[in-house]
Amino acid sequence: MTQRPYVLLSVAVSIDGYIDDATPQRLKLSNAADFDRVDQVRAQSDAILIGAETLRRDNPRLLVNSADRRAARVAAGKPEYPLKIAVSARGDLDPELHFWHHGGDKLVYTTQAGASKLGDRLAGLAEVVALGDDIDLGALLDDLGRRGIARLMVEGGTRILTQFLAAELADELQLAVAPIVVGHAAAPRFLGPAAYPQHRMCLAEVTRIGDVALLRYLPRQSGDAAHEC
Template sequence: MTANLAGKRPSTTVVLAMSADGKIADVRRDRARFSSGSDRTHLEKQVSQADGVLFGAGTLRAYGTTLSVSNPELLTLRLQCGKSPQPVQIVCSSLGDLDPEWRFFRQPVPRWLLTTEAGARRWEGRAEFERVLVVEATREGFNWIAAFAQFWELGLQNLAVLGGGELVASLFAVDLIDELWLTVCPMILGGATAPTPVEGSGFLPDLAPRLELLSVHTIEQEVFLHYRRQRDPVNL
């Protein structure tokens, strides 16, 4: 992950696996089961490099857990860099409607909740989250500029964004995505309603975010693509 050059906010890297036709889950929006052990190793490496991991309530609802760092070498590298053993796991939910019985709440990881005032009231006096961060919500979603300012003030310099597609779209819409890692898996899922890496209302071609391909490599039948967001020099 590269250092952020745009100001007082964390840099962001989206990390997702998708089918060959660009789906991150099937039409049931169930947890993705099509990536390999190599992709999981790749995902854990990206997570290990982050100060925080950002994901939506729908992603947590599908899996019930999050990916923690378990590889001893990656844990050692984090400690050598002065980081905590695990990155902060940040759930985004405007209503805070999360089930405290999910296994996520028993995992040995630091947990934060990004929500609205209404969502924060659900968790008053509870210990499941170390921090509950409150930001204003609009029709387009959270006030992400304000949220990222809070992340930076709390010491998060880089974030891994693990989905879902609505979250990624909302961050692209306010130009808060810096890099993407996309693993292309050898499977066709299809389905007009199956989720994709970037959902939302979409971008017209003239306004579409542009990417620079940094690297491409294959492991067995999977292709790992690494992109960087292209920006005009005046916006860096």
């Protein structure tokens, strides 16, 4: 059986659980030291995954910014940048987004309907993989395992993070809590409604990074294991 990658969810939230505000400009919740920590986590990953909604809203490059970390990857026999992955059910992705024009290889997981839109639109920019009529995250992880991806970093947004946690497919959650209150009803939250597993996660580590609190959870560990971790 193919070994699925280790799945690490990485997200910064406000005290009241938002990942952004409702303004057109992106809200920077992390501080400089925490952004550098995220860059390190990216450098340690084989692939970085993002959902289509976040891709459209934030237009990120999703790179390893440190030249030293990229050089260390190359010295270890890895590509300079992790594989960048977008997930889009509808295939509504603009080929002019920064994501496609920076970094190394790109991969898009979509549906059969989405693939019919993206095949020509992203020709020469990304490999497009159709998973069927719907996005099956288990099938997505199986495909990444067959590609040799051992460590997957998931950076959002709400829908993707919700799906991974609700399906019990996350091995680790790194939650950076910023000392900000957003309070905008229209702003995106960390998680949406779903049938989540009803157990206490294992809190493996708490770290202070300036004014940010980093909480490291292991979602798969529950019961006695959660209390002993």
